[in-house]
Amino acid sequence: MKRHESNVAYRVPYADTDQMGVVYYGNYLVYFERARNALLRGLDLCYAEIEQRGFGLPVLSAHVDYKAAARYDDVLEIRGWLGDLRAIRLRVDCAVYRGDTLLAIGHTVHALVDRKTLRPVKMPADMTDIFRRALGEGDE
Amino acid sequence: MKRHESNVAYRVPYADTDQMGVVYYGNYLVYFERARNALLRGLDLCYAEIEQRGFGLPVLSAHVDYKAAARYDDVLEIRGWLGDLRAIRLRVDCAVYRGDTLLAIGHTVHALVDRKTLRPVKMPADMTDIFRRALGEGDE
Amino acid sequence: MKRHESNVAYRVPYADTDQMGVVYYGNYLVYFERARNALLRGLDLCYAEIEQRGFGLPVLSAHVDYKAAARYDDVLEIRGWLGDLRAIRLRVDCAVYRGDTLLAIGHTVHALVDRKTLRPVKMPADMTDIFRRALGEGDE
Amino acid sequence: MKRHESNVAYRVPYADTDQMGVVYYGNYLVYFERARNALLRGLDLCYAEIEQRGFGLPVLSAHVDYKAAARYDDVLEIRGWLGDLRAIRLRVDCAVYRGDTLLAIGHTVHALVDRKTLRPVKMPADMTDIFRRALGEGDE
Numbered sequence: 001m002k003r004h005e006s007n008v009a010y011r012v013p014y015a016d017t018d019q020m021g022v023v024y025y026g027n028y029l030v031y032f033e034r035a036r037n038a039l040l041r042g043l044d045l046c047y048a049e050i051e052q053r054g055f056g057l058p059v060l061s062a063h064v065d066y067k068a069a070a071r072y073d074d075v076l077e078i079r080g081w082l083g084d085l086r087a088i089r090l091r092v093d094c095a096v097y098r099g100d101t102l103l104a105i106g107h108t109v110h111a112l113v114d115r116k117t118l119r120p121v122k123m124p125a126d127m128t129d130i131f132r133r134a135l136g137e138g139d140e
Numbered sequence: 141m142k143r144h145e146s147n148v149a150y151r152v153p154y155a156d157t158d159q160m161g162v163v164y165y166g167n168y169l170v171y172f173e174r175a176r177n178a179l180l181r182g183l184d185l186c187y188a189e190i191e192q193r194g195f196g197l198p199v200l201s202a203h204v205d206y207k208a209a210a211r212y213d214d215v216l217e218i219r220g221w222l223g224d225l226r227a228i229r230l231r232v233d234c235a236v237y238r239g240d241t242l243l244a245i246g247h248t249v250h251a252l253v254d255r256k257t258l259r260p261v262k263m264p265a266d267m268t269d270i271f272r273r274a275l276g277e278g279d280e
Numbered sequence: 281m282k283r284h285e286s287n288v289a290y291r292v293p294y295a296d297t298d299q300m301g302v303v304y305y306g307n308y309l310v311y312f313e314r315a316r317n318a319l320l321r322g323l324d325l326c327y328a329e330i331e332q333r334g335f336g337l338p339v340l341s342a343h344v345d346y347k348a349a350a351r352y353d354d355v356l357e358i359r360g361w362l363g364d365l366r367a368i369r370l371r372v373d374c375a376v377y378r379g380d381t382l383l384a385i386g387h388t389v390h391a392l393v394d395r396k397t398l399r400p401v402k403m404p405a406d407m408t409d410i411f412r413r414a415l416g417e418g419d420e
Numbered sequence: 421m422k423r424h425e426s427n428v429a430y431r432v433p434y435a436d437t438d439q440m441g442v443v444y445y446g447n448y449l450v451y452f453e454r455a456r457n458a459l460l461r462g463l464d465l466c467y468a469e470i471e472q473r474g475f476g477l478p479v480l481s482a483h484v485d486y487k488a489a490a491r492y493d494d495v496l497e498i499r500g501w502l503g504d505l506r507a508i509r510l511r512v513d514c515a516v517y518r519g520d521t522l523l524a525i526g527h528t529v530h531a532l533v534d535r536k537t538l539r540p541v542k543m544p545a546d547m548t549d550i551f552r553r554a555l556g557e558g559d560e
Binding site: 160165166167169170173196198199200201202203204205206248 | 300
């Protein structure tokens, strides 16, 4: 089985740039969020549904390596895929491209929590199945 | 009685600028929010408390006139005052200065609503009193 | 001739929401920018080119009327069209829809300036022609 | 000698929150920028001056560990200090507190580059001296 990957096209507005004439470094975490949203949506497990089931997926840590600058009006490709899956946490890897040029790569680590208590909870079996398929691990 | 006015000092980060080398026009609405928060806080009626009492003050409209550009590392003065008070709505006027130079001026119009239903509600008497004092209208 | 209109599809990320559970009011000015970019692009007069020709189109004023709330994961339609054209300034009207529901409507007013001096300049004839066609005004 | 540390007080506006009712994770990179600006300013080496001397300090990587949530109207303490200094790069460590509670900790790595070519350059001796003092390393 193949790893599931999301791919969002995104055009850079003036709002995202700074006076260096490039996309401000903090905006890449918003781009990563767009990749995660699309990844979950592609797995038929959109984040709104996760919240309706009483769960949350808060970010425990975030990391970005900046390789090259994105600029105003660039059409970026923002890609996301599940990088790692554990009992109560998962890692989403993200990369931002302009054509073949890698601009930034990084990841976020998330815990599955109860939305009320904000305490970590064990992932329900159906959710684990979905994420295992996203990793490209089949039941064969 | 004198009109109540808030005054927030704010230093512009790189994040707020765009590739023109000036503060992006949308950020002034965040500056106006800082002025409103400080205005309410100065009236001992902070927004968190308004929400706890079951009300909300959503924005009905916003307007900004841009006079001169703010730049990275500028220390701005963001001022706010109550411009108008009606039975179910109020207007907050805001201005952004760098020293004596007016950079932007504008306002937001808000309705008092029930937080649950989001429907307009009549302002409680104690809140009206506070806002009338903010306008500089006395009881005498 | 028909008025030229741009239409950008935009999916709301978590980043755009606030603790009211709706899109923060300041983000609509970024949505309006997306509409303007698309409008200029559709006229074969993209903003990057305007800057290369030595001009700028700074915002003189902005206005938004908020009608209904946008929420996380909504797919919005952001529309823009030229509302008015004068010798040295123009107005772009924008509206944000979710399906048939109008969420916000407003406009920005811009001056054509020399990028170096930031002083207003008369619009070149070819640019005026393009904008007149955008208004739906024909030559005969 | 003592390590130099910056400390910026910052009140959280509604704009920084998301529908989880907490500060959106991407905003911490803006908070880190405020800490870096204040750190450089405290060393009499403000970023505007670095740019005037023809240099830039672009971000090579950024990392944030999230420990607890910041909320609307919180007054945060954003602290920054030089974590590491090499010939052509440096690391700034940052932490965000609410009172005694650590909310987030992380760092950014920067290269000193020529602003024109964007290529790494060796740090001038006077700059190295300033940064060595910031590390708490003395001359004797």
